[in-house]
Amino acid sequence: MAKEITIYDIANQLQISPATVSRALNNHPAINEKTKVLVNAKAEELGYRSNKFASNLRKQSTSTIGVIVPRLNSYIMSTVLAGMEKIANEEGFNLIISQSLESQKKEIANAQTMFNSRVDGLLVSVAFDTDSFEHFQPFLKKKIPLIFFDRILENNNCPSIVIDNTKAGYEATNHLIQQGRSNILHITGNLQRNVYADRLKGYQQALLENEIPFQKEFLWETALNLEAGKEVAQRIKAMPNRPDALFIASDLCAVACISALKEMGIDVPNDISVVGFNNDPVAQVIAPKLTTIHYPAKEMGEIAVKSMINHLKGTMNLDKTNAITLRSELIVRESSRIIEHSA
């Protein structure tokens, strides 16, 4: 293996000190422009590459941001991560990504790994069953900034980046009511999580405003995945009094449910109208096309990393920031349009 070039090699060849080389390479304002040019040229010539480990060791910082997500392979999360990677890459930061696989236990292990990796900051969307903040305490103690996004933990003074799930839930439900529906079944995930709890709040609020009583039997907590969608359809089929609409907190689940309903001969939207959540690409390719809430996933990722980096650079202080709320949007398509069909 060829020997690595260091700042000492550059310093020797240029007959200047390593300190000057280091400063020139880092574009230190006190260094003469000509020296900088010389140093950079020589660095290029020798194929120098900075040793981040020496630098990190010395500076006691890592330019690395940790990210813990429930899973990598969901539409929302992979899109959030794509946004995060984009900004981190542009800003010269590295991302260390790990997945909790919806288990608090794995999330705790991941948090510890992140801690030991000395990430400069941590971005977290929590698992289905996380009910403790304990594993994040070490970060706060060390003043390592911690930002929650999407699925957040409350009451811990950490900033969060979310959409207004209550508003989104309200709009989804209200839209169904405007279409003349009143027996609206709400299919959701673990209600311990803000995203689902808030969507439920919005659902209830819309019912209340329209003087439709909320029925516990019309609230189903599921895994919100493909399989859950099929099961929901089965259960609906068996109901003596079927709902006339569904508000399902995930598109993939909604689409699986619609597909199963159609196989049973139940017409969507005429027998049952459906609204999903996320604006997953899948929503556009089924028939009928799925009405849903657009979730700004890429933007959420970009803003999360951007906020973190600004905070780390000191250009923005997050300590006073409580929450950043992004705009979501109801997208009406055929799955909830009862009167007319699309051409």
Next chain:
Amino acid sequence: MAKEITIYDIANQLQISPATVSRALNNHPAINEKTKVLVNAKAEELGYRSNKFASNLRKQSTSTIGVIVPRLNSYIMSTVLAGMEKIANEEGFNLIISQSLESQKKEIANAQTMFNSRVDGLLVSVAFDTDSFEHFQPFLKKKIPLIFFDRILENNNCPSIVIDNTKAGYEATNHLIQQGRSNILHITGNLQRNVYADRLKGYQQALLENEIPFQKEFLWETALNLEAGKEVAQRIKAMPNRPDALFIASDLCAVACISALKEMGIDVPNDISVVGFNNDPVAQVIAPKLTTIHYPAKEMGEIAVKSMINHLKGTMNLDKTNAITLRSELIVRESSRIIEHSA
């Protein structure tokens, strides 16, 4: 900020040398078991965490594997990454992930960042338009192992992890022929990429064996995304002699195309049967359900990282490995069954 605990603190409190502490912490065989127990207990007590930067600097290795993918937010890639993360996490390695966004230019920049981050190994699936190996040469020169997966670059002595795309393409096409189809349109991506070139080979092979002439007009190179699927449907509608089957090298594109065809009143599978590729969850939730090739994405990610780590640890030498081929599988569903419909 509380002061970080180092091995010197442990050494002082235990009245032994830092060298012994270091060895005990790393479970060095020469160290007395009792000493190890003592050191570990004290480390725990003081809240010690190893400084990876000092360790990496000294050891000249990083326990970090770089991954460059075309994009994070596709079903296949996010699933591959999920598999990679799982193994890396279990083995105590970190992953640095970046996306080329299908551009060679960005891929070059990412490769350089990986190089400067001194990854111990690099895993790459190349962009649509990558036509040079130049940006990977620095890794080979430094003997940093490089493994290609899914979209590979050939003739460079790097091991690759792939499925047998030719066989998969053959099976998909042959299945359509067995169903009585003979005007089979093949929708694919950039043919510079092995995955698409090989699927085409399989397609041609199946035609040849069945004495169906290959027609250039029945091979369409597209972006293989949702929009492309819609456009394909438009173009088909305008054709005087429409194909009776489609083999589309991506499920999402296939599903978008089916959806558009149905809106035009073209029946799938009776007018046109369709086979996709990947076994994206979306394949199961449309009507008709999509016949496709199951792509072992998670396994591919797991094997890629596992192979890399084994190589780095010296338990497996990759230098003689040319390619690891994973099993793919044709999954027949309704979109290509002409005779009978599912119950």
Next chain:
DNA sequence: CTGAAAGCGCTTACAG
């Protein structure tokens, strides 16, 4: 089984 000592490649407070 343990220790003393050197060194990995940087950065920066201090001095000039």
Next chain:
DNA sequence: CTGAAAGCGCTTACAG
């Protein structure tokens, strides 16, 4: 604008 020197926290060849 530049330099000398110390130190970040480890690991390991060498010695005993």
